Amino acid sequence: MMRALFSGVSGLKVHQTKMDVIGNNISNVNTIGFKSSSVTFSDVFYQTIQGATGPNAATGTTGRNAMQIGLGTNVASITTSVGVTGASQRTDNPFDVMIEGDGFFIVNYGGTNYFTKAGSFDVDASGTLSTPAGAAVMGWQVDPNDPTKTVADTVSPLQIMSPENLYANPEATTAAYITGNIDSKDSQIAYNATGKMVSLSFYDNMGHSYKADIRVRQTEDGGTNVYGVDILDIKDETGKSIFVVEEIDEDGNITYEASGITRFNFGNAQYTAEVNEQTGEVTLEATDTVLLTFNGSTGAFVSVGDTGADSASNSVTLSIVADGGGANPFRPIDVDFSKITMFSNSGNSSLEAFRGSLDGIGAGKKVGNMTGVSIDASGKIYGRYDNGDSRLLGQIAVATFANPAGLEAVGNSMFAATQNSGDFDGIGQDPAQGGGSLTTGVLEMSNVDLSQQFTDMITTQRGFQANSRIITTSDSLLEELINLKR
Known part of the structure; x- marks a missing residue:
């Protein structure tokens, strides 16, 4: 009888946990880059009243199954559906970027690299591309020997509007x-x-x-x-x-x-x-x-x-x-x-x-002032200048993981690598690698499916309700037992 009480209590706890997860999903239905979570249950230790036996020809008895009484339920997993892409929201902001593919943006907060699907970026006072939470967006810098390419090396903050990038060098007419x-x-x-x-x-x-x-x-x-x-x-x-x-x-x-x-x-x-x-x-x-x-x-x-x-x-x-x-x-x-x-x-x-020549070469240029910034599908960031120049400023790198569901959410739409997610090599990869791409002026919204969440809420409510009935019914049985003394 007491076992039923404790089983009911365990059922209430796990259904409350599931309700907490559902509540968090619904509250983040409009959070950019948010990934919904789902809960699964598992049964727990069983008390064996009688062990299983096999058939015995000598005594003429048949085999008997074990008799066990379960002791309730437990939360087996809370899984984040990282692989499901959320809906696209058009913003027309050149610093809003959406990843098409399995990659994550790499951001650095407090000296530690984190990963996010939320591509709502801006530029801070030092010209660094950053997130609303104050994390620096990481990527690759321009090759000093070839200004048309970037060097796929250890990621570093993208200071796209640093003082030296606000101007384009002049060129003499030839x-x-x-x-x-x-x-x-x-x-x-x-x-x-x-x-x-x-x-x-x-x-x-x-x-x-x-x-x-x-x-x-x-x-x-x-x-x-x-x-x-x-x-x-x-x-x-x-x-x-x-x-x-x-x-x-x-x-x-x-x-x-x-x-x-x-x-x-x-x-x-x-x-x-x-x-x-x-x-x-x-x-x-x-x-x-x-x-x-x-x-x-x-x-x-x-x-x-x-x-x-x-x-x-x-x-x-x-x-x-x-x-x-x-x-x-x-x-x-x-x-x-x-x-x-x-x-x-x-x-x-x-x-x-x-x-300039008849082929359009050697016209020369005045000093150029930056008039805008654009990001292409491969994450390369270009500055546009009023002298007609266009210059590569850096490239956004992305990170992929063998098990993205193993990432640990740390808040502010950021994830941290864990032992079960796979390691980040510190370099990342080109967003276009493996068929991926970046889309500017668009944000990835939450992947929360409200119809699924409301359905889960109903089943969770009924499960909680049923487990509460176990407790009230067991209480009635105990009351009857105590009344035998009267």
Whole structure:
């Protein structure tokens, strides 16, 4: 009789445990990355009243089964359904990431690596990608020898918005081209006329912008199909000539002097700058003129350069030289003229200069400020900059386990590795390995199935109710036993 009482008590305890698990599941029905748990029961030790015996031919008796009385139930396991993926919720936040596959995000909290399915990330004050709980998202850093790849090494915090990542390095211009049409009947391009002007913009190594004022007009003895190409001045981004430095004395008087750059080469022509100290006017003297030659019969481009056949080609090089071997932020620029034609156009000529080669190489860039961040399907994080640059900042790594159900939940949607889950090797793997991927702007929601939880709640309630009846019925039997003394 007492055994029934204690069996009923054990039944109440395990059903209460199951109810606690169900309650936790339902309370986390909208928790991102939450994995529901389920409870299984097992019977416990049995009291054997009579052992089993076998048949005995000598005595003519048959075998008898053992007689045992169970002593209640116990919780066999509380299993987390880690392998079941929750529903997807679209957020359009570039830092919200969902794992497609069996992997876990690796996060570091208090110096210890944990694992999570909750991909709601943000950036803290130091630029580190982190979780709302303050754990740093771990991954791989950019290869210092190849900025287009990451190094699959021991994971470390992803400081994607560190000060050095907020800017993209400038690049000097190394190529340019001029396109358009020259009409030989255009009076503006006649010899001794003002000429057709075209402005060529370019960058130096530090990202400063400059413009070279280029003039095209007919030569004195070249006929109507040969044109001289001269540079009249080179100006900085403020519109001032790079060959002049303005000086102001104590009395406020302004004088001008030559800067550290007084010469440059344009093709075979060597230019020297002379500065008027009173007015600041710059005069460029050239040793030669670059000749632009067309086919007088078809109007097609022939060559640019001097009259020597060895040097005539599609392009000429603009090289700015620093005096005295000082610091020179400029790189030689190959200027291509091959896309210019000489066709009739009602006496009008039109020329336009573009940075970069005809293949789109060597245009140069100014310093870029970060305008956004994106994460691709393989977890690579790219920064976008207002100079058109895109740079790899790092890669999110994921961890997989032989037995993910063996992970231990530690709160804040994080799990810790255990002896039964398998070890984390400290490196992780590419999210795309094994057919997985990452989806940005989407979060994995809880995998709690409310219909299943409500059904389990009903059966748990009835089980608890039935076990309570064992206790009340056993109590009635004890009461009857005590009443025998009356």
